[in-house]
Amino acid sequence: MEHTLDALKQKLYDRECKLTPQRKVIMEIFTQNPEKHLSAEDVYGMVKKTHPEIGFATIYRTLDLFAELGILQRIDFGDGRGRYEFGESDVHHHHHLICLKCGTVAEFDDDLLDGLESVIEKRNGFEVVDHQLKFYGYCNKCR
Amino acid sequence: MEHTLDALKQKLYDRECKLTPQRKVIMEIFTQNPEKHLSAEDVYGMVKKTHPEIGFATIYRTLDLFAELGILQRIDFGDGRGRYEFGESDVHHHHHLICLKCGTVAEFDDDLLDGLESVIEKRNGFEVVDHQLKFYGYCNKCR
DNA sequence: GTATCTGCAAACTCTTTGCAAAAAC
């Protein structure tokens, strides 16, 4: 499951959706910033440099669509705005280290929770589809 | 660290804050619903039964204050509204099982992550203060 | 008595929606 324009095109085609320049540009933003967790406003600001006529509504609709297509994943850091990154939820899990002072978000890889999911299914009768793990604290610079 | 009116009174006193009827009522709401994850609107609805004159602003300000006092903990389930529960973040951790269909939130206890925190401190130079773990999926009734 | 707190309404932020014009296929 690669994050390329071709993959996007295919997924759009499967859904009878169209590949518009706006969608292309937004896709490029994410391929060029694979490590970041971009809010709608972040994307808007970046897109506007090359496509000043683009509207906020398009950003929101596109992020929403990409999330449904499984290309992006919506994350919520509790700061009141949604953020998006490439969605590889079923491939490997990375979690987030959120600095309470400067707000930067680092990543942390771990497979530890995969075992936990089956425990939960048995113990609680809850079928786990996804999980999110966030650590709050102070990063290298701020501690 | 008990969740009693006396504890509240003491914490308010330490901060030179006053114990008003509104704050008392909101505290009672949480002691009477220790298992729930209440939004501002939830609290507003419950408070209004006995104190119809209370305003939304007071709810928000009180929840905010209680969170600062360490009495409540704000949680974000990604549904666009903040939720609150008693904060026992440094005592024991419970995590949340969020049903994608009916929206109910169940709890799940585990200490597994405590070991992980020290790994993160060493590996990433990140000082962990708190963590939140959420599992998304389908509950008993909805699966 | 004085500083804090409340209730109200207005403002603010993030996000969604309705609609006519524009563009992809």
Added chain:
DNA sequence: GTTTTTGCAAAGAGTTTGCAGATAC
């Protein structure tokens, strides 16, 4: 050509803020 998509502006949800009057201590 037809259906989807866009841009705009207006509406919507949740939350915050300013202020004058009320209240805890």
